[in-house]
Amino acid sequence: MNQLSVQHLLGIKHLNKNDIELIFKTADHFKEVINRPIKKVPSLRDITIANLFFENSTRTKLSFELAEKRLSADVINFSSSQSSVKKGETLIDTANNILSMKVDIIVMRHPNVGACDFLAKHVTAKIVNAGDGTHEHPTQALLDSYSIREKLGSVAGKKVVIVGDVMHSRVALSNIYALKLQGAEIKVCGPKTLIPKYITSLGVEVCPNLNEALHWCDVANVLRVQNERMDVNYFPSTREYSQLFGITKKILDSLKKEIVIMHPGPINRGVEITSDVADSSQSIILNQVENGVAIRMAVIYLLAQQIERN
Numbered sequence: 001m002n003q004l005s006v007q008h009l010l011g012i013k014h015l016n017k018n019d020i021e022l023i024f025k026t027a028d029h030f031k032e033v034i035n036r037p038i039k040k041v042p043s044l045r046d047i048t049i050a051n052l053f054f055e056n057s058t059r060t061k062l063s064f065e066l067a068e069k070r071l072s073a074d075v076i077n078f079s080s081s082q083s084s085v086k087k088g089e090t091l092i093d094t095a096n097n098i099l100s101m102k103v104d105i106i107v108m109r110h111p112n113v114g115a116c117d118f119l120a121k122h123v124t125a126k127i128v129n130a131g132d133g134t135h136e137h138p139t140q141a142l143l144d145s146y147s148i149r150e151k152l153g154s155v156a157g158k159k160v161v162i163v164g165d166v167m168h169s170r171v172a173l174s175n176i177y178a179l180k181l182q183g184a185e186i187k188v189c190g191p192k193t194l195i196p197k198y199i200t201s202l203g204v205e206v207c208p209n210l211n212e213a214l215h216w217c218d219v220a221n222v223l224r225v226q227n228e229r230m231d232v233n234y235f236p237s238t239r240e241y242s243q244l245f246g247i248t249k250k251i252l253d254s255l256k257k258e259i260v261i262m263h264p265g266p267i268n269r270g271v272e273i274t275s276d277v278a279d280s281s282q283s284i285i286l287n288q289v290e291n292g293v294a295i296r297m298a299v300i301y302l303l304a305q306q307i308e309r310n
């Protein structure tokens with residue numbers, strides 16, 4: 001199979017195992033390209049891509065833009081804080097205006113769950129979800145699994161614990177779907193108030209004790225506490241949170257094995273992870289960022305193959 005089974009990348013939920021394998025195989029090729037002296041291929045010279053960011057982003061936005069440019073696509077960027085959205089324009093009107101400029105692919109981050117699905121139903125461009133509220137962040141999950149595969153040889157059979165604010169995290173949900181598809185075992189660990197009740201229905205176990213979870217796992221994917229998505233206090237204090245759920249060098253040294261540490265960024269050093277852990281040789285945080293470009297090149301390249309070109 002050298003075609004994706006989907007027309008858009010709205011979430012991992014819609015992908016199958018072959019899609020993930022195809023994306024990884026394509027990303028392997030692009031990873032080799034971005035490590036060449038000339039880090040660019042002409043594949044998408046005839047394609048125009050709009051990056052619509054209705055929410056803050058550093059890594060994801062830069063990573064998509066770089067991926068698109070390394071495929072030689074024409075790229076336009078839009079950020080809602082500097083746009084007519086502030087003047088009351090609707091999402092569809094914004095998107096249709098951009099499409100009139102002959103855009104083929106829209107990459108969108110939006111605070112509302114389902115915004116990308118909605119757009120995919122109403123406009124003719126291909127849509128790539130770069131994070132929709134607390135729902136999905138498919139390219140992050142793909143680059144996370146790709147980084148585990150690179151570090152440990154495969155994802156199947158690996159034990160992964162997702163630590164922290166699972167409730168407000170689109171990274172957690174997309175990771176759960178992606179890891180499950182590839183046959184990993186998953187536990188989540190965090191304050192009870194930040195672990196949604198439905199999580200066990202996804203085939204995930206809850207482990208409330210960090211020490212136990214870390215002893216069990218091969219990989220810990222650490223999440224930021226997403227204060228901007230909280231309307232009430234979910235735990236007494238940041239100090240208590242980091243005492244119970246912060247990953248420190250002391251805890252890692254007490255394990256009788258070397259586990260892999262991941263984090264999607266941005267990191268809150270000293271809260272969910274200490275600096276010596278984030279910067280340690282066990283951490284693959286910067287490899288994740290590097291792999292993000294190759295994964296996004298792969299996703300965009302594969303979607304662009306479905307566009308009729310003349």
Ligand code: NCD
Binds near residue numbers: 059060170223226
């Ligand atoms: C994450 C996000 O925006 O969902 N970051 C990212 O895309 N690399 C996680 C977060 O904001 O904590």
